Amino acid sequence: MEGAEDKYPTEPLKCWNKSKELRLKYYQDYVEAHDKGGLRWGGGAWTFDAVPAGLGDDVYPITSEPYGATLAFDKELSLECMEASEVKGYPRDLCSYMRNYWGSIIIDKFAFGYKDGEFMPRFAGAEPLPFPKPDFLWQDHICCSHAKWYQVVSELEGGIPTFSVDNAVGPAHEINDRKIKFVVEQLKEGIGFLEKTTGRDYNDELLYKAIRNHFVSTSKWAEICELNKAIPAPLDEKSIYSLYVFGTLQKAGQQVADFYEKDLLPEIQDRVKRGIAAVPNECFRVMSDTQPPWSFLKVFRYLEKFGCVSVGSLYTFALIGQWEVKEDGSWGPKTIPDVEFTSREQALYEYVKYELHKPEWQHFYSCHLKSDMMVRIAKEWKLDGAMLHYNRGCEGLSVGIAENRLALLDAGFPVMAFEGNNADEREFDEARTKAKIDAFMETLGAK
Amino acid sequence: MIEQFKEWEKNRHEYAKEWKERTGGKVMGYFCTYVPEEILYAAGILPVRILGSHEPQDVTEPHIFAMFCPFCRDCLAQGLKGRYDYLNGIIIAQSCLHIRQTFWSWEKHVGVEYSKFFIMPHKIQSKDAAEFLRGEMEDLKKEIEEWTGQEITQEALENAIAVYNKNRELMRQLYELRKEPNPPISGEEAMEITMAQQMVDKAEHNKALEELLAKLPSRTDRPSGTRLMIVGSEDDDLTFLNMVEKCGGLFVIDDHCTGSRYFWNQVIPEEDALMALSKRYINRPPCPTKDWEERKRIPHVLKLAKEWDVAGAIIMQQKFCDPHELDFVAIKKALEDNGVPTLFLEFDVTVPIGQFRIRAEAFLEMIGEEDLF
Numbered sequence: 100m101e102g103a104e105d106k107y108p109t110e111p112l113k114c115w116n117k118s119k120e121l122r123l124k125y126y127q128d129y130v131e132a133h134d135k136g137g138l139r140w141g142g143g144a145w146t147f148d149a150v151p152a153g154l155g156d157d158v159y160p161i162t163s164e165p166y167g168a169t170l171a172f173d174k175e176l177s178l179e180c181m182e183a184s185e186v187k188g189y190p191r192d193l194c195s196y197m198r199n200y201w202g203s204i205i206i207d208k209f210a211f212g213y214k215d216g217e218f219m220p221r222f223a224g225a226e227p228l229p230f231p232k233p234d235f236l237w238q239d240h241i242c243c244s245h246a247k248w249y250q251v252v253s254e255l256e257g258g259i260p261t262f263s264v265d266n267a268v269g270p271a272h273e274i275n276d277r278k279i280k281f282v283v284e285q286l287k288e289g290i291g292f293l294e295k296t297t298g299r300d301y302n303d304e305l306l307y308k309a310i311r312n313h314f315v316s317t318s319k320w321a322e323i324c325e326l327n328k329a330i331p332a333p334l335d336e337k338s339i340y341s342l343y344v345f346g347t348l349q350k351a352g353q354q355v356a357d358f359y360e361k362d363l364l365p366e367i368q369d370r371v372k373r374g375i376a377a378v379p380n381e382c383f384r385v386m387s388d389t390q391p392p393w394s395f396l397k398v399f400r401y402l403e404k405f406g407c408v409s410v411g412s413l414y415t416f417a418l419i420g421q422w423e424v425k426e427d428g429s430w431g432p433k434t435i436p437d438v439e440f441t442s443r444e445q446a447l448y449e450y451v452k453y454e455l456h457k458p459e460w461q462h463f464y465s466c467h468l469k470s471d472m473m474v475r476i477a478k479e480w481k482l483d484g485a486m487l488h489y490n491r492g493c494e495g496l497s498v499g500i501a502e503n504r505l506a507l508l509d510a511g512f513p514v515m516a517f518e519g520n521n522a523d524e525r526e527f528d529e530a531r532t533k534a535k536i537d538a539f540m541e542t543l544g545a546k
Numbered sequence: 547m548i549e550q551f552k553e554w555e556k557n558r559h560e561y562a563k564e565w566k567e568r569t570g571g572k573v574m575g576y577f578c579t580y581v582p583e584e585i586l587y588a589a590g591i592l593p594v595r596i597l598g599s600h601e602p603q604d605v606t607e608p609h610i611f612a613m614f615c616p617f618c619r620d621c622l623a624q625g626l627k628g629r630y631d632y633l634n635g636i637i638i639a640q641s642c643l644h645i646r647q648t649f650w651s652w653e654k655h656v657g658v659e660y661s662k663f664f665i666m667p668h669k670i671q672s673k674d675a676a677e678f679l680r681g682e683m684e685d686l687k688k689e690i691e692e693w694t695g696q697e698i699t700q701e702a703l704e705n706a707i708a709v710y711n712k713n714r715e716l717m718r719q720l721y722e723l724r725k726e727p728n729p730p731i732s733g734e735e736a737m738e739i740t741m742a743q744q745m746v747d748k749a750e751h752n753k754a755l756e757e758l759l760a761k762l763p764s765r766t767d768r769p770s771g772t773r774l775m776i777v778g779s780e781d782d783d784l785t786f787l788n789m790v791e792k793c794g795g796l797f798v799i800d801d802h803c804t805g806s807r808y809f810w811n812q813v814i815p816e817e818d819a820l821m822a823l824s825k826r827y828i829n830r831p832p833c834p835t836k837d838w839e840e841r842k843r844i845p846h847v848l849k850l851a852k853e854w855d856v857a858g859a860i861i862m863q864q865k866f867c868d869p870h871e872l873d874f875v876a877i878k879k880a881l882e883d884n885g886v887p888t889l890f891l892e893f894d895v896t897v898p899i900g901q902f903r904i905r906a907e908a909f910l911e912m913i914g915e916e917d918l919f
Contacts, residue, residue: 188874188878242643244868244872246838249839263669263839268678284674285672466647467654
């Protein structure tokens with residue numbers, strides 16, 4: 100096979116190193132929180148993280164899914180974690196992020212540590228720290244595993260105070276005052292839980308600031324992804340994985356809002372203006388779906404041999420990104436609410452109203468809503484096909500995926516389905532997947 | 547003794563078609579026992595639980611990824627094969643991810659006049675859950691009224707609640723009899739009755755139950771065996787229960803959505819009938835998808851085990867059933883810590899009856915060891 104010839108200029112992302120520093124600092128802040136008198140908490144990537152922010156500027160989260168993915172990237176440690184969970188009796192078809200996370204607690208090894216005084220990942224040579232126990236757990240629940248995940252975490256840790264919020268109140272087009280208020284009331288109750296658990300007074304001004312950060316992070320991330328409609332695409336999905344993650348780590352954090360708005364967005368706008376491609380030989384454009392097999396991201400580089408770029412997915416665009424239909428009928432970033440916060444109740448109401456529109460929450464109510472969004476992406480991002488990861492490691496995002504495949508085919512887009520697991524490398528067949536890619540590329544017309 | 551219930555269970559489709567012809571009413575298929583059936587019943591609709599047929603099938607592969615539970619695929623197969631072609635509508639209450647796929651594929655590929663994804667809250671432990679659910683029920687009532695073109699009166703709703711409450715009361719009486727040292731009914735028979743309960747008009751089921759309850763105390767050909775409990779996912783596997791009971795076991799209690807969880811608690815009447823209904827569904831023994839932050843299933847399961855005096859528990863689960871996989875480790879430990887030995891078995895559409903027989907026999911032998919020596 101010969102590689103496709105370069106057609107466009109390319110260059111590395113200027114903010115790449117900053118993004119790596121930000122990511123490492125996030126975990127370091129969590130680990131060192133207690134040394135500075137601060138607090139640390141655990142919760143999911145979708146949790147309403149602006150709420151614990153009201154406890155102070157020294158309160159640091161660790162979100163479960165990105166941590167599970169981080170472990171997955173460290174194959175040796177991940178295997179140890181998986182096996183430890185299995186020994187405890189947990190079946191291996193459960194969420195693989197969850198099994199990694201539980202395993203990390205059970206074996207008491209964190210994926211980070213220090214080497215010669217420098218904080219770094221274990222796979223980079225650090226001696227792993229014991230798992231840093233959170234002071235409290237603050238979770239959401241829309242997937243069957245979400246609140247149950249932390250029920251088990253609390254049990255494994257000997258009982259950590261836990262509060263989970265039910266955000267599964269219905270699809271965006273059915274949202275009404277009652278549905279919003281059900282979530283708001285839980286968040287208000289949750290603030291009482293946080294005050295009681297931590298002994299701290301709650302600061303509404305910090306809550307307002309965090310909600311504004313949330314609006315910026317989620318809208319600006321969508322704006323960045325919208326720029327990938329350009330040909331050539333300024334970003335490829337393998338790089339996007341390293342960038343979307345900030346929204347899953349701490350979307351209400353000032354550092355995340357600033358990075359997206361002040362660093363990444365201007366740089367991608369500049370790349371589009373100058374015609375800088377992520378993949379210089381771009382000939383074919385595809386999207387993926389669900390989390391990738393984290394231990395095998397090289398399959399995305401394999402695509403590039405054929406001049407194929409995966410420009411993103413509903414997963415990377417909208418797991419955190421917030422979107423809306425614009426006047427011309429196209430998909431664009433959700434407008435940041437132009438609203439002054441005057442009370443806790445009103446701020447929470449605006450926060451919830453905005454968040455319930457999250458595109459990646461809609462398929463929990465109907466896979467057909469997801470199919471519509473995927474077909475929209477395929478059209479607006481000018482795709483030639485889709486590669487759907489039938490992901491054994493995440494039921495929440497794989498639910499309905501077979502119907503999504505049928506809908507894409509009905510809309511005229513070729514689909515390659517490949518089975519794997521986002522965080523359990525034992526369930527990914529690299530050679531078979533590459534063989535499938537070969538056949539798929541041939542279908543698309545690659546030589 | 548239970549021929550009528552067996553007849554209903556075996557010929558569920560014929561019953562529904564006949565009911566439809568006889569009454570001129572609509573039939574609604576439902577996929578989850580959190581659906582507030584009373585609202586449908588008050589509108590003159592027959593709610594029927596969609597269950598599988600326990601036969602290998604090859605029609606669902608394009609629609610549901612194979613890592614989801616066999617039950618959801620078996621149910622969809624029934625729709626795709628046209629076995630529920632008499633349904634006017636389908637409804638699901640928000641519970642596990644698996645079964646909702648059946649609902650979506652059914653909506654699109656089987657097709658019905660009316661379909662509804664009913665938002666049942668997950669956090670039933672929230673102080674605001676009942677009020678929220680009441681609102682969702684009010685919206686459902688309006689939708690059903692629009693669909694059928696008939697108002698659901700307060701009287702009709704109260705009557706439906708009364709019929710359903712009566713059914714629950716009678717079922718509890720039946721289950722009470724299973725506490726006896728020599729219960730008058732086997733686990734397999736009890737399952738036939740609970741399955742029929744979810745397929746036929748509750749008023750008819752009540753009548754048959756009253757007749758059965760009158761006869762049972764004088765039953766002489768009583769089943770016997772080691773007293774067992776069965777706990778886990780959806781379970782309507784009569785073949786399995788039959789096999790275990792032939793090996794010397796006797797199921798005296800269960801914790802399933804096809805069993806006791808379906809009928810355990812009553813609606814406590816209050817002026818606001820919808821609020822009363824809402825509280826019933828919030829307070830029923832929970833499905834694992836809704837059992838958080840506190841684990842309330844465990845004390846309930848332990849209470850059942852104690853009161854029904856079981857010698858062992860079979861923990862069964864549908865393959866890939868995540869909600870139960872998230873519960874059974876804790877439940878198994880709780881049962882064993884309280885002196886109840888357990889046997890864990892994973893179910894598929896069909897069960898490997900020979901292998902399971904060996905395991906069931908070994909389990910029963912193990913339970914009986916102390917008596918032997």
